[in-house]
Amino acid sequence: MTSIWQTAALEAETPLSRRRFIQLAALSAAGLAAGCAVNPVTGQSQLMLVSEDQEIAIDRQNSPHQFSADYGVCQDAALNRYLQQTGQRLAAQTHRPRMPYRFNCVNATYANAYAFPGGSIAATRGILLTLDNEAELASLLGHELGHVNARHTAQQMTQGTLVQALVSGLSAVAGTQGQPAGQLAGQLGMLGAGALLASYSRDNEREADALGLRYMTAAGYGADGFVSLMDKLRAMNRHNPGAIELMFATHPMSDERYQTAVAQVRGPYAAARRQPVFRERYLDHTAGLRRMRGAIEAMQKADSLMAKKRYANAAHSLQAALRKAPDDYAALAMMAKCQMALHRPAEALRYAELARQAYPQEAQARYLAGFARLKQKQYEGALADFNAYARLLPGNPNTSFFQGLSLEGMQRRSEAARAYARYLKAGGRGDRAQYAYNRLVQWGYVKK
Ligand SMILES: [Zn+2]
Structure with missing residues (x-):
């Protein structure tokens, strides 16, 4: 199906600009654009205003900031290779096997895993430390692959639930909602990806679970790993709720989710319970974390x-x-x-x-x-x-503001003014924007 949106998409700058998002929001609000795409999972046609190229662009623009907020990809190259291999084995079984998937361990220690719409997937050291076998890891990555394959982020953008969060400015992306110390990160002006990651619905979770179980068993893993992963997350929530808060905020856990998994594993996936869970292999590759x-x-x-x-x-x-x-x-x-x-x-x-x-x-x-x-x-x-x-x-964009402050401190006024202008142009908001604007007025670069 073609539409005005598809022509517009071809002209869109990559990565998707804020201006484009605002236009998108306006279009979808006015009901002018109706782009239809076939959902790769259901095979049904659905309204979709975000193309695959844009999913990848949004991913490339946002995921590096989230990885950095999580203290970077962990320096254990062998561990990352292992995650990459396990992830690729699952990716081959998905509905979108050709997406540019990337699987990494990030240094953060709270327990979490997340996926960006273009296929960048990360698991923290904290969650990897909690798991006991590769089937559990495959369940975790499979669930995240489920979100990417069912295009949940793109869907939410289309429905307008995410657009608002993204265009409302830096405050929405500064700091990750619910992340421990997220508020502090926000004060420091560091970017996370809270708006992109904190919005899966219960329906999304149900679908990601169903897909995760399907992918991990198709890749040859024992289905029991799926239930034991959920057991571990629930136990962690009882004993160390702070450490898993964000994971449950982004992937709402419920009794229904758990019961469904148990019923699926005992029912349709019962035969896959005989497949191996690869306990030794997992423990070998993650020995450094346990040390x-x-x-x-x-x-x-x-x-x-x-x-x-x-x-x-x-x-x-x-x-x-x-x-x-x-x-x-x-x-x-x-x-x-x-x-x-x-x-x-x-x-x-x-x-x-x-x-x-x-x-x-x-x-x-x-x-x-x-x-x-x-x-x-x-x-x-x-x-x-x-x-x-x-x-x-x-x-x-906050970097420009702080470069401006540094230059101002060094009395390099015209360079400071350029940095402040860059910050305002990038959409700076709040107190910092007010400060930058006041300086530009005071120094005569902007007429009041
Ligand atoms: Zn989820």
């Missing part, structure tokens, strides 16, 4: 405490984590944030610098260092940090 269980659990505790703004207690937990794992990038970066929240910028800078040395390719430490230097009026160093951050992780 640092103590440090990871201390970080989980710190995450929960930071979410409750109990920063002094969180710092204490992170101290314990760092005694066990002194070079852990996530622990060092979390400590830098904690010190910032405790108004100790010099300590924050020290930890941010250690984090940078531990993982030079990851951007967040540069941002934290820049922020800590700004607080100490070390403007030149701050500018260097924000410039380095922008090179490593382009696309965060």
Whole structure:
């Protein structure tokens, strides 16, 4: 089926711009555009205003920021290869086998897994530590593949439930809703992808479960792994609710979900219960994570405490984590944030610098260092940090604001004005935007 939307899609800039989103929202609200696409899972025609190319563009634009908010892809190359191999085995069984899937472990320690619409899928160290066999991992990745294959994000954009969140500006994407310490991340102006990840409906979950079970059994895994994964998540919710809060916020868990899984495994998938779960293989590949269980659990505790703004207690937990794992990038970066929240910028800078040395390719430490230097009026160093951050992780408009502040501190007014203008043009909002605008007026770049 062709439509005005499809012509418009061809002209759309990649990645999808904010302006395009606003136009999209207006079009769909006015009921002018009706693009139909065949749902790859149901085979039925459905209203779809987001093309596959755009799903991939949205993914490429957003997923690096979420990965960085989760302290980067973990540095254990063998573990990532293992996730990639397991993921690809499942991907081959999906309805969209040719999507550019990517499976990674991220350094965050709270338990979560998520998928972007173009196929970037991540699982945290925290959740991988909880699992006991490869069939459980396949269930977890299979569920995420279910969201990508049923095109749940694109569907929500089409229905307008996501468009609003995305066009309402930076506040919506700054910080991940419900993420431990998300509020702090928001204050720091770091980008997450809360709006993209925090909105699956119960129907979406039901469909992702059904697809996940189908994919993992088709890939040869024992169906019991699907139920034991759910058991683990539910147990974790009882014993350590803070650590799994975000996972349950993005993927609502219910008794009905659990009962359905049990009934499916005992019924239609009963034969697949004889397939292997690959316990040894999983334990071998994740041995490194289990060796640092103590440090990871201390970080989980710190995450929960930071979410409750109990920063002094969180710092204490992170101290314990760092005694066990002194070079852990996530622990060092979390400590830098904690010190910032405790108004100790010099300590924050020290930890941010250690984090940078531990993982030079990851951007967040540069941002934290820049922020800590700004607080100490070390403007030149701050500018260097924000410039380095922008090179490593382009696309965060807040960087322009902080580059502006650094330049202003160095009395480089015209460059500061250009940075503030860039920030406003990128859609900066709130107090920072007001500040930037006031400076431009004060300096005579904008007539009031
Ligand atoms: Zn889900």
